[in-house]
Amino acid sequence: MTDYFQSSSAHWKHQTRRLANIILDFVFPPVCAHCKKPGALICSDCLAAIPWLTEPICSHCGRVVSRPMLRCAACQKNPLFPLERVRAATIFANPIPDLIHQLKYNGLFALAEPLAGLMVEAWSNWKIPVDLVVAVPLHPDREKKRGYNQSDLLVTHFCKKLNLEKGVRALQRIRNTPPQVGLNASNRQLNVANAFQADPNQVAGKDVVLVDDVCTTGSTLKAGAEALLAAGAGRVSGYCLARAL
């Protein structure tokens, strides 16, 4: 009986949301965030142009390389340890940079859903060990100013579609750092060192996947992984929407 009620109310909730979406699509018709063609937030042309991340890549940091290898030159010089590995759905090339820019800086947070869809589509390529998915947090001040955390939105949609467990404030930023954009690799590491703190109750003993929108040098992911491991996490991997080269 209870079961029936629960599933029924969930069903109706789902139906109501669908109807609301139809009405919203009518009143505020979606247009492609990149090329402005009406129809969908990412139109079929732009979807077809998505630059998927494909082998050969560095098995550790996920960079595109010319032939399969265990560790690329960059990793040998500056390993992303303690991260298990870093993978992404796409490479950071057109139309991805514009879409991420729209998502982060133009307020188009509705893009999180189709972009998370890209991450879902590529997920099965990489066989990453996962018990819990955690987003790279923004500092509360910046999140308040922006109104949302784009990585957290990506994780929400990602977990919903793949039925994975999502960490709720499992990783927090305890220091407000300037944006990584425009810094070089070593400065990036300094910038985010000790910026994070993880919640042992949620992460202890679990294989955690840390999600960010873009991975450039991996410094942010690395700092997050250190905090997660310190809180007792098992293996920690990074999974991003886009891998910059």
Next chain:
Amino acid sequence: MVVVVMGIAWLAGIWLASGLAQPVIVWLLVGGAGLAASALFWKRARIRLTLLGLAAIGFGGARYGTAVPLINNSHIAYYNDGPAVTLTGLVVDEPDVRDRFVNLRVEMESIAPEDGPAQPVHGTALVRAFRYPEIAYGMRLEMNGRLETPPEWEDFSYKEYLARQNIYSLINTPRISIMAENEGNPLYRAIYAFKARAQTTINRLIPDPQAALLSGILLGSDTGIAPNLADDFRNTGMTHIIAISGFNIAILIAILVQVSEPFLSRRGAVGFAIVGITLYTLLVGADASVVRAAIMGGIYLVANRLLGRPNFAYASLFLAGFVMTLVNPFTLWDVGFQLSFTATLGLMLYADPFTRWTRRRLLRYLNRKTVRSVMGLISESILITLAAQVLTLPLMAAYFGQLSLISLPANALILPAQPGVMLWGGLATLTGMAVPAIGQIFGWIAWLFLSYSIGLVRLFAAVPGAAVPIAVSPTGIMIIYAAIGAVTWLAKQEPEQRERVTAVLRQNFSQRAALGLSLLAATLAIGWNVTQPDGNLHIVFIDVGQGDATFIQTPSGRQILVDGGYYPSVLNDALGRRIPFWDKEIDLMVATHPDADHISGLVGVFGRYRVGQLITDGQGLGESPIYDAVLLAAEEAGTPIRRALAGETIFIEDGVRLEVLHPGAELFPDERNENSVSMRLVYGDFTYLFTGDAEAHAEEAMLARRVPLDALVFKAGHHGSKGSSGAPFLAAIRPQIITISVGADNNFGHPSPEMLQRAQDVGAVVLRTDELGTIEVVTDGRTMWWQAGP
């Protein structure tokens, strides 16, 4: 896209229903059938879209059908063109104040025939009343007069125009008594009170005509703009900057969001901005163009900032059109709606292609860097204007019967100044309401931008052939639009959407700030220098049509105003141009006698300038409503009122003196004109005499006092009427110049041939304002010269 197709279909349905008189039920059936069929074909997108369009046509037609009211004996229109009746009703909108009248929208409540019992009625009437006593929103009135059907002329149907606002009856100057005030909606009362304060502030800080333009741009009340300036705006195709539109709303949204973001959440900021634009829309009178912009702005806020979606401008435009015509289907015929709708559509359709095309062309001849700077220069002013005009020009040609050829360069030079007008004007108004001294500083900056706009409009309007008359038939319009549509369709095989509009509306002030500031300082300094007193005495006979207004500036810059004519807008315009923008002082004001054509303009002067003293002929309250208004305005402004008494002399510090010649201690009973204040101004060898509307009796009285009357310049009494400027009086004056302030083709036959003959006999040159416009006599105390001009 569905919403765009359905929006077009809905508007088409309304338009069809106005031509095909079908019962509402037929339209509803069409709509219902379309909707049902579209559900059946839900999977076939193209057929579904067509059927949904059909449904929208049906529902649009039905909405039109239900909008025409039923006129029976409980609707006031039923009593149109009958005998005089007594009505009571509530003023439901802000009074629309014109130079001579106010138009009131009165929601009627009861009607009573002559000596019959009152019965309840409904319906709104347009009541044209005198300006005084002043009537405000929320007053309950009792009116006695005739209900009339609004007239129809050959080229314009006032009846249809008013019917679109759900008004079917007119009442012309009924006897009005105010039964109660402060009724109606408290929110509206508060908004209108705020608006009135803002208006007062603008008038106090900035001289006309700049103040009148700013009121139009900020507050949506353009009635203060003098008719000749309004013509100049029309001839240069610049009328749109007077009206409030998307431009203002976009800037307002940007400001509201910026201001609220540090304090409120994302959602909170959206709510704050939506409340803000709603209040502003109500404040400025909710014209179709403003409502359109406000709805589109609201949609942008919700879509972009609340839902995180890109804004699809076409959808919001047609959604706005749908909502507005749903509320009132007749909006479709509103000229403001049509122009604002087509201009916005033009921006969306053509702004980007024009820009890209031009850039490609330029790249062929110039290098990348030069192209970028050239584009920055021309894109916003010229290309965007062109894009907006593609679809509005045919409409403008049809409505105004002329095509402004100069409008492109005019727009290119004037539009860039408009953000400055709004920013500084808005700042001046808001701070001026709290701290006048700071508001005054911003006011001067706004004055600069406004003067630039007005100066250029005047300049462009003076170019020969600025506007050419053109006649286009309705079929012609259809053909033109069909051609534009076909070309657009071809050029856009792949339709593209853009948020160009919003991008256009976000201007970047900061880059120009440094340059602007230095230019500002320089121009203010030059402006101040130019308007410094030049050491001469100026007497300006302002061309106020049929009426009198003389402005005198003494060698040291003292300012005297003798009478103010009938039209406040004309007087304020003229004063604003002659009094330096930083000077707010009129030292002496003379109201020669209580006639409306002499003193109507004076009331508003008290709100704009500090008047040192008002001199009257000594009449008390109750002489005429307009005279009462002048006395009350003076009292409120703290201006002392003095009666003129023959024999007195007023000394003005720089050697100018005014000798009062009339009236004496005893006033002529029941002869308003004969009590006119008359004075003789003396400065060195120069003398000037004015006598208001004085006629034979007053002239005899002045001759009998045996004081010197001789004057080089004499302003003819009573606009040169037959009974004034008698031969003995002229003989005593021996004038070289006689000026006559008179309107062309007036109903009074002024000036009379007899009077003109007497002027010729005495050997004086006659200068008339109806022939020369405004006449200015200048003297240094030894020689004098005169000039005429605007």
